[in-house]
Amino acid sequence: MKEMNRTLELIQERSSIRRYKDTPLSEEEINTLKRVALATPTGQNLQELRYAFVTDQKIIKAVDERCFYHNPEMLERMKKRDADSIFYGAPLVVFVSAKDTSWADADAGIAVANLALAAQSMGLGSVILGLPRGAFKPDDPENCCALLGMEEGERFRLSIAIGHPDTTKEPHEQDPSHIRDFLV
Numbered sequence: 001m002k003e004m005n006r007t008l009e010l011i012q013e014r015s016s017i018r019r020y021k022d023t024p025l026s027e028e029e030i031n032t033l034k035r036v037a038l039a040t041p042t043g044q045n046l047q048e049l050r051y052a053f054v055t056d057q058k059i060i061k062a063v064d065e066r067c068f069y070h071n072p073e074m075l076e077r078m079k080k081r082d083a084d085s086i087f088y089g090a091p092l093v094v095f096v097s098a099k100d101t102s103w104a105d106a107d108a109g110i111a112v113a114n115l116a117l118a119a120q121s122m123g124l125g126s127v128i129l130g131l132p133r134g135a136f137k138p139d140d141p142e143n144c145c146a147l148l149g150m151e152e153g154e155r156f157r158l159s160i161a162i163g164h165p166d167t168t169k170e171p172h173e174q175d176p177s178h179i180r181d182f183l184v
């Protein structure tokens with residue numbers, strides 16, 4: 001088999017990291033990740049995605065608490081994972097939000113995938129997070145939308161926790177039967 005290049009290796013090596021060291025990310029690392037976010041392609045080039053880069057642990061805690069308020073079982077689930085936060089103590093969380101467009105959710109998925117691979121290439125770990133959605137329910141007057149500067153009509157789409165890994169995890173098992181071949 002032809003040797004894999006570094007990008008292909010990073011794609012295969014990435015896995016979800018659920019424990020982080022306290023070490024903060026440098027300003028340069030955060031700026032690099034911001035440029036990665038802004039390079040995300042969006043359907044029709046609508047560029048509707050907005051990114052909240054958060055290192056303020058008070059904000060992260062507020063999102064945690066609103067999620068646990070709506071779903072107390074989640075805290076129990078986290079405890080089983082030896083965590084007390086759905087962000088697993090990561091020093092940086094990027095929240096991706098957008099007003100409704102046909103492609104907002106797909107675009108957000110691409111954004112966090114790019115961020116995950118970029119983080120991996122920088123020697124950092126990450127985990128893509130959908131659970132924080134619970135803190136941004138549109139019908140909850142105490143939701144965390146305003147806390148993250150979201151505008152009217154903007155909705156949480158996905159987030160990603162990024163930091164220096166304090167654990168390792170094998171990537172998920174791949175099932176080749178999930179590919180359907182129509183190759184000639």
Ligand SMILES: Cc1cc2nc3c(=O)[nH]c(=O)nc-3n(C[C@H](O)[C@H](O)[C@H](O)COP(=O)(O)O)c2cc1C
Pocket residue numbers: 014015016017018127128129130131132158169170171172
């Ligand atoms: C859209 C999406 C949402 C996810 N949400 C969460 C989450 O809220 N909490 C969590 O611990 N992991 C979350 N994950 C991580 C998945 O559980 C993980 O990617 C999957 O188990 C495969 O493991 P791997 O990433 O190590 O290959 C999410 C992943 C994706 C793609």
